[in-house]
Amino acid sequence: MDARLGHDDRLMTFAEHILPAAPPRPRRPIESVDRDDAVAFIRLFYAENPEFGPAEPRIETVCRSIAEIGTYTHTSEELAFGARVAWRNSARCIGRLYWNGLVVRDRREIEDPAVVFDECVEHLRLAGNGGKIRPMITIFAARRSDGRGLRIHNDQLIRYAGYRDLDGSVTGDPAQVEFTRTAQRMGWSGAGTDFDVLPLIIDGPTGPPFMAELPGDAILEVPIEHPLYPWFAGLGLRWHAVPALANLDLHIGGITYPAAPFNGWYMGTEIASRNFGDVTRYNQLPRIAAQFGLDTSSDRTLWKDLTLVELNVAVLESFNRAGVTITDHHTESERFMLHLEREEKAGRTVPGDWSWLVPPISGSASPVFHRYYDPREQSPKFIPRGTGCPATPPPGPRP
Numbered sequence: 001m002d003a004r005l006g007h008d009d010r011l012m013t014f015a016e017h018i019l020p021a022a023p024p025r026p027r028r029p030i031e032s033v034d035r036d037d038a039v040a041f042i043r044l045f046y047a048e049n050p051e052f053g054p055a056e057p058r059i060e061t062v063c064r065s066i067a068e069i070g071t072y073t074h075t076s077e078e079l080a081f082g083a084r085v086a087w088r089n090s091a092r093c094i095g096r097l098y099w100n101g102l103v104v105r106d107r108r109e110i111e112d113p114a115v116v117f118d119e120c121v122e123h124l125r126l127a128g129n130g131g132k133i134r135p136m137i138t139i140f141a142a143r144r145s146d147g148r149g150l151r152i153h154n155d156q157l158i159r160y161a162g163y164r165d166l167d168g169s170v171t172g173d174p175a176q177v178e179f180t181r182t183a184q185r186m187g188w189s190g191a192g193t194d195f196d197v198l199p200l201i202i203d204g205p206t207g208p209p210f211m212a213e214l215p216g217d218a219i220l221e222v223p224i225e226h227p228l229y230p231w232f233a234g235l236g237l238r239w240h241a242v243p244a245l246a247n248l249d250l251h252i253g254g255i256t257y258p259a260a261p262f263n264g265w266y267m268g269t270e271i272a273s274r275n276f277g278d279v280t281r282y283n284q285l286p287r288i289a290a291q292f293g294l295d296t297s298s299d300r301t302l303w304k305d306l307t308l309v310e311l312n313v314a315v316l317e318s319f320n321r322a323g324v325t326i327t328d329h330h331t332e333s334e335r336f337m338l339h340l341e342r343e344e345k346a347g348r349t350v351p352g353d354w355s356w357l358v359p360p361i362s363g364s365a366s367p368v369f370h371r372y373y374d375p376r377e378q379s380p381k382f383i384p385r386g387t388g389c390p391a392t393p394p395p396g397p398r399p
């Protein structure tokens, strides 16, 4: 199904009553861009891009613009640099070695949710690239000075629905139960399998939210099998190839881009250990351990650990065989160490959050485990929507 559900006025009117008012929607007093943030960013841009000459004339233009109309417009070079540095500054990301290769799609002229949808589809096709994943960001219109702006409600462009059954159990991804319910109330209905791709729900600065399903050719997926155990394929596990985060605000030089979906490629542990392994997600360990005939009567048999390793092997091997880019946590740890070295040589400190950087299995076998990182936040940056602050993790379980 790739029917567009968004043009149905009846559904949309109904939807307006259902979606909670998103933070950017209510009108706020006109707010001017912070001049210091803008100047600091422009200085950084010129310091790292000396071929553009001295910073002063541009700083003058930017300050005049802020004084006159409360904001300014990034050049396309500033925008691309800002997005790449926001990735470089992402303290939780182990994959930052290639920050400078991020493909930046400048779509700042787009503020219409239906067009945002089309561009998200195009993003997924280009980033998926037939399996040779390209790290990519698409940047839509900046937040307006009255606080209104775009919002993609999905946390990623591709996510699987979670349906809570009558007995309290969940079919699909338990992390998506609430979002799935919202989509259903807006008129969407999924097939009810464990891997139904959710529709995108997108708000504009004004007007009703837009909802539509992604076309099949934008969704690259890999069925999971194991190189040694034929029964593994029978578990029916699969995962999508492109992790495209959609729920972070991109902050560059005082300007906020509230819709700027971006992706890298997967590290195997994200899918195998966390998405499949977590008790609060697909919770597959007991089921797979049983197939292996492991003794699950006591934690001390390490049945969870043994199963996790095989599950990780299965995910890595399946992506390899399907010709889809994926990385393992040892390779990615080595790359991150190289990144640290390069950044140090360039005279920069690398913000890092140990608790996110260390892989969820075999932590101490990774060099990332054996040191600490600078926790101080730097700008430009991505900020999880609605929290206002990237550096302070909320109390309670890590997502």
Ligand code: ARG
Pocket: 095, 156, 243, 245, 263, 264, 265, 266, 267, 270, 271, 275
């Ligand atoms: N951990 C998230 C997931 O499993 C994806 C986060 C971003 N990951 C990445 N490799 N860029 O979907």
